[in-house]
Amino acid sequence: MEYYADQGWTDGLPVVPVTESYLAEFLAQTDRDPGDVLLPMPQLNRACTVRLAAINAALAGCRPEYFPVVLAAWESLAAEGYPAKGIWQSTTGTAPFLIVNGPVRERIGLNSKGNVFGSGFRANATIGRAIRLGVLNVFGLRPHELDQATQGTPAKYTFCIAENEEESPWPALHTEFGLAATDSAVTAIVIRSCVHIEARHTRVPEQLATDIAGTISRTGALIHETISAAVVLSPEHARLFSAAGWGKSDLGQFLFDHAVRTREELAAAGKEAVSSRTRWRLPADHPDALPSDTGDGAVRVLNSPAAVLVVVAGAGNAGVSAVVETFGPRGGPPPVTRVTGRGGAPRCA
């Protein structure tokens, strides 16, 4: 254990020693060739292969049967785009957020219910950690060296949840993007923060949605002209919306219209204009400044309703939800990636 720590192969916590025979158990979970590249980072001349992903999954404390989920997570991160472009070297300090759908959740004991963001479940803890250890060990993105994160986020330890499909009134996330309910999938997104919302006080959907919009539009989240968000609703909140006839797209539309800041509020923080070169927010008296948006006084912080991703997770025991602040202005389909095991078949229950 100390040897691995001395080599600098940990995230600060002890890792599991990996032998060739133990590694073979992980590689046996997939048909993929160990040399297959999952995520290249050409600017560093480094790439994560299936074998390297397996080593780091084993180090992380994953069970071998978690490995197909880890593979899908790496593939989803490659499709997501930002990791390959070097976002994990940035001062902005983002973490990978993994959302898992389908029968694999129950098979490996992934938590989708109470305390879904917190620790206590091996699959949640180690699958996210498998990615973190890969980032450190495969790409060498160590803090103070190639990882320039100013403060980072606790989510960098691990941030892996399962969607609570059973208590959601809406279709599972992966089925919205072309997969079958019997498929398992991982959707990976680069994120900055996970922000808690207390809303136990209302049954009016517009009030709840306004509360959520207020968190999305906080000025501290605004670096670019627009931002994006994943809204993780507890089952109680999801049912509140669906009982009022709202679907996920209705919520997305409401948030697009109501996640706004007045020009005065933005100006008080020096963010009322955007740079003509970079579209980053700045004060209006900056030489690069363009005025942003049109003149009705309220500036939208989302570029479209599609910039909001809605998932359901957590216990059905209180009106608590969260906004996960996803990196970058989004709008296209998220990188939903099928989990496949040996034989190329989807991993089903």
Place this chain on the structure above:
Amino acid sequence: MADGILLERAGLPAVSICTDPFALTARAMAAAYGFPGFEYVSIPHPVASLNEVQIQARVHDMLPGLLRILGVEQWTPR
């Protein structure tokens, strides 16, 4: 850092400019590119929040170091 190294290798003289807090990262990046001795200019942080006058002062201060790395032997400051 990567850009400066790649430009130099392509035959275009280039000087990378970083702010002081990134010294460790700059060295790590240069090492990752197989050029651990790559010289660059280091200036005080931050830069993003400076006004025009302050930026001009930064440029004025960095010029001697920048020109030295480029290999300029004689210049007259304006």
